[in-house]
Amino acid sequence: MPEGPEIRRAADRLFKAVGGQPLESAWFHAPSLKPRQRELVGARITAIDTHGKAMLTRFDNGLTLYSHNQLYGVWMIAQAGERPETNRSLRVALETEKTAILLYSASDVALWQDAELASHPFLSKLGPDVLDKRLTAAQVARRLHESRFARMSLAALLLDQAFLAGMGNYLRSEVLFEAGIAPTRDAASLSQDERKLLASALLEVPRRSYRSRGIRKTAGMRAEYITDTPDGFAFKVFDRAGEPCPECGRRIRRRELAGRRLYDCAHCQH
Known part of the structure; x- marks a missing residue:
């Protein structure tokens, strides 16, 4: 499983690719999330943070996408409308006009209101992040x-x-x-x-x-x-x-x- 530094570097790459740009489309594999796809269209990604091995993709409409790669998940970057050749299963696709960020093979994905994120069942049990600059x-x-x-x-x-x-x-x-x-x-x-x-x-x-x-x-x-x-x-x-x-x-x-x-x-x- 990737550890904190690898997840943080992945978050940096993803934000560099799509940060601040309005989403043209959002797609989720999970049936429970499909009705919420339209909530992200037009939204901009304001930050992609990490807490330990969890990734938090934050939008300017008050929503945050929680994802955890677990053992097999991986994020990829592609041109909008394109998909890399892979045997992995696509779970999330977020696309701007030019770029897509794609999550494959991860099953732990959820969309939360920012105000409620502190009560997330996994995040609420985590200790401080070793990469948090405020931690001494x-x-x-x-x-x-x-x-x-x-x-x-x-x-x-x-x-x-x-x-x-x-x-x-x-x-x-x-x-x-x-x-x-x-x-x-x-x-x-x-x-x-x-x-x-x-x-x-x-x-x-x-x-x-x-x-x-x-x-x-x-x-x-x-x-x-x-x-x-x-x-x-x-x-x-x-x-x-x-x-x-x-x-x-x-x-x-x-x-x-x-x-x-x-x-x-x-x-x-x-």
Whole structure:
């Protein structure tokens, strides 16, 4: 599943393609949304925001389109009236005079009034977005100290979207390595200095990934993480089992923790 930085970059590309332009047409696959297609005709997209892995397409008529890619969803951009050659199922099509943005293979799509969006059943359970510029390391450190999170293993906590939205599997491995902390520890066991290190890494690593405009291909990397960006975010440990740690040179290991694969250095992460 794409993680917060990838969803935010997708939102940036979509808004650049259609932002501020009146919609010539709107189409939904879901029968429940078809009667609302005409509400979007003539509306302009004022922003495409993200909260964690959810995307929020905001219109100037007080409506917001909520979508979540889940495992297989993907947004594409095409010329108006054209559709890319793909075996995926089209779920949403929003078209301006010149450009179409198209959502394929995602089933979690809804249209909400802006004023009611805070009560959305998924969004209302999310923690702060790791890419939110207003979120500080001090605030993250305080969340690590909260009783509802403190007894969870870090391997599980860093995948919990109620803790911080937008975190995911590659970010989990990279954040813990950056902080030099073992994934089997829980937040309650961290010293004050360790909480500060982890809180800083929880903001810096996802933001660095977002700024890098993609993930750079390295040996052993799985295809779903590859982009064509030559200067993208490079993994230090994720998907590098058996390769040398960039800090100490010892072999990186792969483990299954909290139901997902995790990569770490037994020597550098205490």
